[in-house]
Amino acid sequence: MKIRIILFLITVIFGCQLYSQSTATTISFKEKVYDFGKILESKGKVSHTFTFLNKSKVPVNIESISSGCGCATYSYNKEPIRSGHKGKITITFDPLYHPGFFSKEITIFSNNHNKINRIWVKGYVVAFIHPIDEDYPYTLGNGLHTSLKVLAFGEMTNGMNKQIKLRYANNTDKPMTLKFVIEGSDKNIKFTDPGVLSPMKRGEMTISYTMGKTNQKEKMIKIYPVVNGKKLSQCIQTKITCI
Structure with missing residues (x-):
């Protein structure tokens, strides 16, 4: 009962704080939206x-600023802005691994956090191809890189099917023949082998698992890559929680 009362009071207080915040008319922005265009x-x-x-x-004091995303950072005047004077807020956007259109809302809190203003930056990020070892951090050997080393399917019940995308890349200057073999005899896991991968090329495969009846609490399946006919010692692990 005490816990419920405490939670109720927290909710009321927090709700009152949000309700008490209103748009600051004391400060006026020259512009509220800036479009970077294509970057x-x-x-x-x-x-x-x-x-x-x-x-x-x-x-007027700018108390704090919130961008809601680590890709948008800011700097601003820490000193009070006198009447009739101008202040500046600089927004910096990092496009790294943020391809495509973006629109970021920046919230400015002033007057002891009782007043708020909002500004926006937007644009379109033209992506570039990152080095293979950046996009595919797991090196399994013989020039094979993958995006994952553990396929976590999570909780599954009898008859349930889940799929996970596995991305892979050939980080050599020669063609690579690639396939995968399963340790054990679990026939519920399905995928199509990539086949021949050209030099420095990338690919993607879907690994599907259908849960069957079992008394096990957890399943762990090892999938070994075979590169140019040679089975590698490092494997990709599949983890399933049986419920």
Whole structure:
């Protein structure tokens, strides 16, 4: 009963704080949305500075800023902005591994967090092809790189089917013949072997598992890659929790 009362009070207090926050009319932004347009991921971070005017008769403090994403960082005036003076907030966006369209909302808290303003940065990131060892961090041997080393299917019940995408790459200057073999005799796991992979090329395969009746609490299946006819010592593990 005490726990319920405490949770209720927290909810009421938090709700009141949110309700009490209103848009700050004391500061006026020259612009609220900035469009970077097309930016190249390979060129790295881009920045834009928003300016605002303190229209009130008293100094205004920017208490804090929230971007909700590590890809958008900020810097701003820590000193109070005097009446009639301008302040600056610089937003920096990191396009690394953020391909395609983006729109980031930035929330500015002022006046002891009781007032808020919102600004936005948006644009489109033109991606570039990263080195194989960046996109495929697991090296299994003989030039084979994969995106995963553990296939975590999670909890599964009888008859349930799940699928996981496994990406792979040939990090050599010669063609690679690639297939996978399962340790054991579990026939519920299905996939199609990649076949021949050209030099420095990448591919993707779907590994499917259908849960059957079992008394086991957990299943672990080892999948070994075979590169150019040679079975590698490192494997990809499949983990399933049976419920």
